[in-house]
Amino acid sequence: MRRAAAAVPVIGVLILAGVAAAVAQRRGGFGGRNRREAIRPNAPYDGRFTFVRVRYGQDYGFVSQGLPWSHDYPAGEQHFMKILNELSYLHPHTDETNILTFDDPEIFKYPVAYLCEPGGWVMTEQEAVSLRTYLQKGGFVIVDDFRYQHWGNFETQVLRVLPEARFYDLELSSPIFHAFFEIKTLDVPQYYDPPPAIFRAIYEDNDPTKRIMMMINYNTDISEYWEWSDTGLKPIDESNEAYKLGVNYIIYGMTH
């Protein structure tokens, strides 16, 4: 049964690879990520899981490589949601994804959120207060795609939100790595960062026996795999590992 379940992302990746050309065309080719792309309207709430990407900084009405929070949008989350839909009973919106700010009341309807490239993360005071409330009430934030030179800013911003927060380096035994897939190693493939990937977490009440409120993928970029998994630029097995982590994070966030 476990082998069968592990095989599913492989199939999913193959399906995505099969439509790679068309998607790549739509996104302006593989080099198209530097282009500005209009932000699609958010999906209205209907109770189904919707991927929420957090925007910080000014709202320009578009995404681009110059706006780090938007990296991999929308292909990254769309691919990820399709994989999740294939693998699990989550039944998420697959094409429609949301972009919200931490101080948007709407974000509280979606207790799992994704924050990309926090190296340049800036927050208003209101956003910091709102994020603190979000986490304390039960929200779960996945942080991804940043590296050594970015930690300082990230830590500064987090401590604005949770001055008492402590960062814990996670080990393989952490339940988050076993929530759906049995992750065998944390020595995961890196898209472009020099290994190793570092997995950190902030626990509720700084108590490792409690739930993880913020899952931090440091010195790695798993969403990069999600975005490009339909292109064949990287081996399927590597993309699988990135998906597995993502699926586990979501299932963990839905159960803890």
Added chain:
Amino acid sequence: MLDKLFRFLFKYPPLMFQQGDFSWGLSRPVLLVVAAGTATAVLALLTYRGVSATDRARDRVVLVGLRLAALAVLLFCLFRPTLILKAAVPQQNFLGVLLDDSRSMSIADSDGQPRSAFIQQQLDGPNARLLAALSQRFVVRFFSFASSSNRVAAAGNLKFGGTATRLGQALDRARDELAGLPLAGLVMVSDGADTSDAAIDETLASLKARSIPVFTVGVGQERFAHDVQVTRVETPRSVLKGTALVVDVVLSQTGYGGQTVPLSVEDDGRIVSTQQVTLPPEGESATVKVRFTAAEPGARLFKFKIPTQAGEQVTQNNARDALIQVNDRAEKALYYEGEPRFEYKFVRRAVEDDKNLQVVSLARTAENKYYRQAVTNPDELIAGFPKTREELFQYRALILGSVEAASFTPEQLRMIADFVNKRGGGLLMLGGRRSFAEGGWGGTPVGEVLPVVIENANAKYFSEFFQARPTRAGSTFPVTQVAGDEKASSAKWNDMPPVSSVNSVRQAKPGATVLLTGVDNRRQDQIVLAYQRYGRGKALAMPIQDSFMWRMDAKVPVADTTHAMFWRRLIRWLVDGVPEQVNVSTTADRVEPGEPIKLSVEVLDSAYVEVNDSRVLAKITSPSGRTAELPVEWTVTRDGEYRASFVPDESGIYDIRVSADRAQKPLGAAAMHVRVSAGDAEYFDAGMRAPLLRRIAEDTGGRFFTPANATALPEAISYSGRGVTVVEERELWDMPALFLALVGFIAAEWGYRRMKGLA
């Protein structure tokens, strides 16, 4: 006064006319004289036929009428009317006098005198007139009665300290004691405030069959002028520690209608709740919802109390006690969720800190893939949802999330229905795209159990956000009353974030109670929470998908714990009162000293089928710590039911632990506490109960008296016709009433003639 006047006019008291038979003592010579006189009168009238007169016809009618009336009175006397009575032969008959020795007799509601004053003045000592009158006619035997009945030498031996009144038992005792003796009847002096649960019908039928009349003397007022009473308190026998209870307290009063008084709840002397209540109008009862938390474990004595009001006649009925077993253990509930979703996470979060709940969770994350949380051991639910009754019935509650009926086998569906119906568990179905009609639950055994009607499925239905509001029942229900009182709770619900549903559930089943409701985007009612009792258990439906909004919504402050409180209370309510494999109960949580404690034990196997061949043992620990073991035997008449009883010899709280095993294998254990103490039931509903005393008298052929007319009691007993009697003939022709009538008619005729100038 009327009685005296009657006696003056008719020679004898009314009761003698009621008891006696009327007859004529007409002798033959008198009959001949009357016949001759009548013939002469007729002849005389015939001679007047031809006489013409000038007077008017009306005068003639009046005069003839008055003359005939006078003649009729004379004739009545000549016919010698006689009253035939059966009179008890003096000193040949016994009379049982039953005196109420209970506490309520010391209530001073008879012109400032206690009720017992009548006994002390009329039946005790050399100056007791009623006793003297009775003793002249009968051999008097005294009995005192309260919780038990005893022979006493004299009325002066009574202490008026009995903690219960058992009228039927007292009558039975006197009847048996005096059996075989010539008995004129029984006299019962009491306020009639019977505190026993047993019906009195059998006793009365027995007395009637033996022709023993009971003459009751009711002492005290039927209604107090000034009194506040905590009439009844309805509490569960056992609850989980930390449970917020909402119990019904029934209040009544006289003389304080509309006043507001504080009602407090004490937990072993410590005040745990106080609220202001408005007393109901005169003669009515009001049910007040009282909230408090059972915070301390063990056998706790809760007291519900209203302070003594100015001028109150009975102060002892201002408080009621209730013994509640507060269990400090983790009750197991199973939450099976068919898909990963936020509702699951937030329900779990709400209850995870509750030490008295273990919500074992099984989330189906993919096909045949489950994520288990809070399991007791690594094997629990390893293969998914339980496949056997034994496996499922270990839980006390079952929460079904968004999971379709088709994922269960037919046997599993029947098992879930039996979980409620037979095992007595609590079932809750949550809303979701795989729940209710959308999950294909209509027409399944589980759909039968649910409190709502499952209509046609509509996979596209989405209610949009709507406000959930409590119904009338929900506004005071322990789970849905989310603030200190009804008003605050209603305001809180108005302020709660809206929720949504993907299951259009509009109709509750007959017998179900809707607690929360709302109106969807089509302006149609949507049930949010409903429940019904089904078989031994209860079933709830909560067809919304995102109660987590009550926690996560942006406007809810972090410190607001309403969502967690709601879910804890809901699951606590689900597991509350769910039977175990071994269940022990007693008829009452308090018995009088000397009264037996009757244990009833139900024994079931792990599939909750009754067991008749179990060895059941009760270990009883007395208040002083002495222990005794008592075998509990199968009743034979009912499957799975075992009974035993014992008489406690100490006052205080007895600890009773029952264990059952079959073939050396334990089936389970249960524990409970019983309080042995003198009760205060005597002071509740303590007004003199004239209807009951009147019924006792009338059903047995006796009469009901009050102190005001008790002087007629000896005669009433004498002429009741019971015991050793002689027949007495009492002449009635010389009744002053007849003489007055005769004189009256003659005087009237004379006066009429004078008035009309006919004299």
